[in-house]
Amino acid sequence: MTALFRLLHDADLSARNTFQVAARAPWLLEVNDTDALPEALDLAQIRDLPLLMLGGGSNLLFAGDATGVAVALRAAGMAIVADHGERVVVRADAGADWHALVMWSLDQGLCGLENLALIPGSTGAAPIQNIGAYGVEVGEHIVAVEAWDRQVQRMVRLDRAACAFGYRDSTFKRQPDRWIITAIELELARADAGTDASTDAAPRLGYAGIGEELAAMGVVRASARDVAEAVIRIRRRKLPDPAVVGNAGSFFKNPIVPAAQAQSLLDAHPRLPAFPGDSDATRKLSAAWLIDACGWKGAREGDAGVSAAHALVLVNHGNATGVQLLELARRIAGSVDKRFGVALEPEPRIIGAHW
Ligand code: FAD
Ligand code: EPU
Numbered sequence: 001m002t003a004l005f006r007l008l009h010d011a012d013l014s015a016r017n018t019f020q021v022a023a024r025a026p027w028l029l030e031v032n033d034t035d036a037l038p039e040a041l042d043l044a045q046i047r048d049l050p051l052l053m054l055g056g057g058s059n060l061l062f063a064g065d066a067t068g069v070a071v072a073l074r075a076a077g078m079a080i081v082a083d084h085g086e087r088v089v090v091r092a093d094a095g096a097d098w099h100a101l102v103m104w105s106l107d108q109g110l111c112g113l114e115n116l117a118l119i120p121g122s123t124g125a126a127p128i129q130n131i132g133a134y135g136v137e138v139g140e141h142i143v144a145v146e147a148w149d150r151q152v153q154r155m156v157r158l159d160r161a162a163c164a165f166g167y168r169d170s171t172f173k174r175q176p177d178r179w180i181i182t183a184i185e186l187e188l189a190r191a192d193a194g195t196d197a198s199t200d201a202a203p204r205l206g207y208a209g210i211g212e213e214l215a216a217m218g219v220v221r222a223s224a225r226d227v228a229e230a231v232i233r234i235r236r237r238k239l240p241d242p243a244v245v246g247n248a249g250s251f252f253k254n255p256i257v258p259a260a261q262a263q264s265l266l267d268a269h270p271r272l273p274a275f276p277g278d279s280d281a282t283r284k285l286s287a288a289w290l291i292d293a294c295g296w297k298g299a300r301e302g303d304a305g306v307s308a309a310h311a312l313v314l315v316n317h318g319n320a321t322g323v324q325l326l327e328l329a330r331r332i333a334g335s336v337d338k339r340f341g342v343a344l345e346p347e348p349r350i351i352g353a354h355w
Contacts (some may be wrong), residue, residue: 004036005029007044011070016057019118019314020246023062023351025101027054034075034093034182038150044069051150052351053180055092055094055122059129059248063322064352068184070240073124078104081185085200088126088185089143094124098131104230111191111201111224112141115210117231118250120242124181128172129347134231135207139165141186145172148180155182167278168253168347176349191224203227209234240307246316247307251329252287252344259283265340269293287344288312294335304328326353 011028027049029042035328050068054060075093078101082089088110092101098121102113115136125131130139141159164171174181188200203222205211213230214222222230240247254275257265257347262274262283272293273286291297291311298308304318305328306312314325335342346355 002032004033005040005044006032007040011055013057013062013066013070016054016070016072016247017057017062018056018242018246018314019061019248019320019322020242021062021320021325023065023322025066025068025070027056028218029069030074031071032074032114034073037073037180037182038153041148049181051177053124053176054156055125056097056120057322058120058242059348061248061322061325061346061348061350062352063326063350066351071180073122073180075182076100076123080108083099086190088186088190089186090153091183092123092186093183094122094181096300097121098123098126105186106191106225106228107186109191110187110188112136112186112204113138114224114228115204115207115231118235119226121185127163127165127170127181127184128168128171129168130163132168132341134210134234137165137205138186139163141188143185143187145181146183146185147172148182150180162253167256167284172338238301238310240313240315245307246320247313248348250287250312251314252291252312253347254284254287255290255344256282256284257341257342262340265342285342290340290342290344291332291338294332294339295334296335301328306332322352326350339352 004216008028012026013023013025029044031037046069051065052070054070054072073094076094076096078096080088080093099118101123102117105113110242117135119131126138127145130137145158145163147156203209203224210230213234217225219302225315256277259281266274270298272289277283288311296306297307303317304324305315305317314329336342336344
């Protein structure tokens with residue numbers, strides 16, 4: 001019988017972060033049965049120790065060791081919990097692999113998550129930064145997030161509004177020490193209930209590159225599965241595989257700047273990609289373009305570098321430390337600020353140092 005939880009002392013986290021940098025935690029608590037979480041937190045007597053939730057480690061940079069206890073949730077169930085005909089509610093445990101959930105939902109004949117295929121990491125981490133790709137954010141589909149609230153020491157259920165989702169943002173990201181997400185509920189549509197663009201089941205094809213990829217695949221009328229396949233192909237081409245070279249995806253968020261500042265930058269640099277911001281008064285700029293324009297693409301300082309495939313991705317060529325990667329990131333941000341007057345913010349959570 002599998003133990004409900006397991007507590008390890010002085011745990012090595014180097015294989016538990018996709019940057020593959022050396023890091024340790026004084027304690028690692030692996031919880032196999034979510035119902036045992038309060039008991040595990042109690043028995044391990046760690047309720048007041050700093051706690052680091054750890055999923056797949058694909059959005060973490062260890063610039064130092066974890067203090068306290070790293071907690072990994074292992075339950076990985078996924079099920080349809082409500083069926084309203086064209087709309088279905090799916091519930092998935094935090095420990096489920098995100099991409100496996102996307103592919104499972106397509107196997108069930110459900111659509112909505114196809115643009116989010118191949119994003120590494122766990123389901124429990126998906127709401128943290130409201131994962132997004134190819135024109136879709138997970139928050140659009142989230143009905144509720146189930147979590148252990150460390151502030152009140154009980155399980156809570158937050159609806160979508162309470163999650164306060166934004167671009168790479170949520171209430172969970174703003175209060176990282178408060179929540180242990182145990183499961184999420186997603187509303188999805190029956191796939192191919194109609195490819196008419198007016199229905200929720202219509203594939204979202206607006207993001208640059210998807211239409212071209214589908215055309216190259218010979219697809220005329222795209223199903224949700226075709227879109228997932230197109231996204232997977234684009235991602236494999238554009239982004240380095242963390243199993244081959246350590247990385248955490250985009251290292252910086254795309255900066256959101258006042259519309260007037262965006263306009264003066266666009267006047268000087270008409271090729272700079274710019275998108276709607278979070279209101280009419282702002283615009284979102286391409287951090288990759290800004291970094292590329294400063295000459296960083298493919299740069300290398302020891303084993304810390306910038307991917308030659310994508311300027312927004314920092315890579316560990318072998319034995320870079322988290323501190324070396326962080327120092328490189330600071331130099332990159334410094335040069336973008338100096339040349340364009342735009343401040344870049346890191347996307348991954350940094351452990352052991354402040355940005
Ligand atoms: P971790 O890195 O383990 O943790 C991330 C944060 O979530 C930490 O603050 C952690 O403490 C917290 N956390 C984890 N689990 C829980 C939990 N159960 N409860 C509370 N807090 C928790 N992101 C995108 O949005 N879009 C992309 O297209 C994308 N592409 C990527 C491509 C590559 C190659 C890589 C390496 C990363 C990419 N990412 C992308 C970033 C990353 O995949 C996501 O942020 C993912 O959700 C992180 O999941 P994780 O389980 O690895 O989280
Ligand atoms: N570009 C360059 N140089 C490069 C790469 C890109 O100039 O080396 C320019 C190109 O003009 C390109 C534009 O940047 O058209 C945008 O590039 P891309 O489509 O790859 O998107 P991104 O803005 O760099 C964002 C997300 C990704 C997500 C993709 C697809 C952020 C911080 N990143 O990247 O998410 O997969 O869009 O939707 O929002 C992640 O968060 O880890 C991540 C990978």
